[in-house]
Amino acid sequence: MTTVVLGTARAAGNRDLLGLLGRTPLARVTVDLPGPQPGFWAKLEGFGVGGMKARAAVAMLLGARDRGELRPGAPVVESTSGTLGIGLAFAGQALGHPVVLVGDIELEPSMRQLLGSYGVRLELVDRPAAEGGWQAARLARLRELLTLLPDAYWPDQYNNPDNTAGYASLAAELTAQLGHLDVLVCSVGTGGHSAGLVGPLRRHWPGLRLIGVDATGSTIFGQPARPRLMRGLGSSIHPRNVAHGAFDEVHWVGPAEAVDACRRLARGAFVSGGWSTGAVALVSAWAARVHPGAVVATVFPDGPHRYLGSVFDDGFTTAHGIDPATAAVRPVEIPHPRAVEATGWVRCRSVTGPPATAPEQQP
Template sequence: MTTIAVRPTARPELLTLLGRTPVVRVTADLPNPHPGFWAKLEGLAAGGMKARAAVSMLLGARERGELRPGAPVVESTSGTLGIGLAFAGQALGHPVVLVGDSELEPSMRQLLRAHGVRLELVDRPAPQGGWQAARIGRLRELLAELPGAYWPDQYNNPDNTAGYASLAAELGVQLDHLDILVCSVGTGGHSAGIIGPLRRHWPGLRLIGVDATGSTIFGQPARPRLMRGLGSSIHPRNVAYDAFDEVHWIGPAEAVDSCRRLARGSFVSGGWSTGAVARVAAWAARVHPGAVVATVFPDGPHRYLGTVFDDDFLTAHGLDLAGAATRPVEIPHPYAAEANGWVRCARVADPLSPERTR
């Protein structure tokens, strides 16, 4: 029988550290010159961007009676939501059990355990659904072993999306106007959560989604992915397909090149998602002169010192930054060609819908 630590003491004062992050103007070449865009620095808040979603999901479950006081929370994670749940668990008094996989960075494993998380690791991807399916398989076993355990199900939980209302409200105050919003897409939570409120504020706002090559979210075939934190091997139901005006797929070389350029030229940087959205936001600012462009940097660079910022890692994975794409290849619909490198498509649809394109 699986056991877990005794109920932790709630620390509600931690909730004062949630959100309220700054925006900064980014003008570093990414890789070409551009007029600049605004970046919201979620890595400067306790727990990062996904702490907003984690707190929202646990509070919603408590209000509905699905999560009892002190009951364990069990979730699958590639790392970022795990830190958010560690924060939410401490603030609200719930032990947290996370299911990761063997590709989770050693530094992230150490950090999660340092925050009191019990971490389970699966050692091989599932034949269908890859690492995510393997993690969820182990998660279901844990739910059967832990009485009263709650699974937030970040991929399909509307409270994930609702947690980003505060992010939207902050952007609405921090920016005088916004024409184009660029969002990375993994669970689909933060893009869906901020576009609705911001379009009520600025009705003409365009939304650009940024996915990873090898991700199946927007209809591409699922492939093994080096990048973590964006993309998916499954189809999360939190993705607001109808809200997107276009989608870009970014490869690891492009993301790494952008992260390093950000670190050298703007000081602020981050990991895979940050590099991907920065490259697309710079492109959007360049091809739409006069438009106000903003994006969200979900976390900072520290988790990625052994990957994105490690030359040996790049060599081991055959990443040549000199060959990173400087502009996207255009495809007419998501099924026209498999995305490699940087690809753009102006037609977006739910891959599970009978009507695949619009």
């Protein structure tokens, strides 16, 4: 295990920062993905302070404070592949809590530097667990830290209902910005933003269809867990926040498809992002094509800057055997999530939850 100490957050909060949260723009995306498509709406959370997950981070810390689980000035400890870490850095500064994050050595150097610049203490595990991969290894180190920091609070983003509740503001913004919505496409990792959006939006538009977008190698929707190159979506564990019953269908997307979509977005629409953005853009364009006249919307969780050394780097993609030219142009449909192991773009209209024997993540 590698430990990197990059600074300490200010003990005093700055609640004025909370006024910067949200109110992100909505863009119309009509670029070919990979072929012509009538267009969809993308909520650009990368333009918000702290990115999309700042909404969840603030909600989780405020909820814990209200319940007395997080004492004033106490540290916050969480596992992250990066995006929630930025959100927690924002929430920690706003509310006056030092933040300790457990990442892994595959976390990009630029993200390590950025978290350090925000005053976060970062710990990196140096090997994946035999079962559960990097995610399980990070959680194991997190549990050790909780014994060393008895006053620390673990938000447990995978299972914390405040994660979901934090996206009420995002739902309200979409409702105000869109006159109508037929199809919502959401990437799924912790399950927070899909669950947090679909309830309020279906109360407003009862016929709304929800399409989940997962990564190949993720076990959220019944596929076997495998090592995953794509970060920000997918999981090697079974988060309780995922509202399996709310989804009408699920798509698994591979790295080649996500890279190709991200690069097409950057060249033709200017707005782009990382793995999650590419994956949801691809599926949103597909949904707009197969549902003529439907209003389709999705959420781009962050911008492209974190991914300049990966998604947008030819050396990286070549080293990892990713050729955007081989990206699928349409999904392969399977009858059940366990029928075939997805290695590229796969669609399934049968959505199932985790097996009853799936282990829960507890501190």
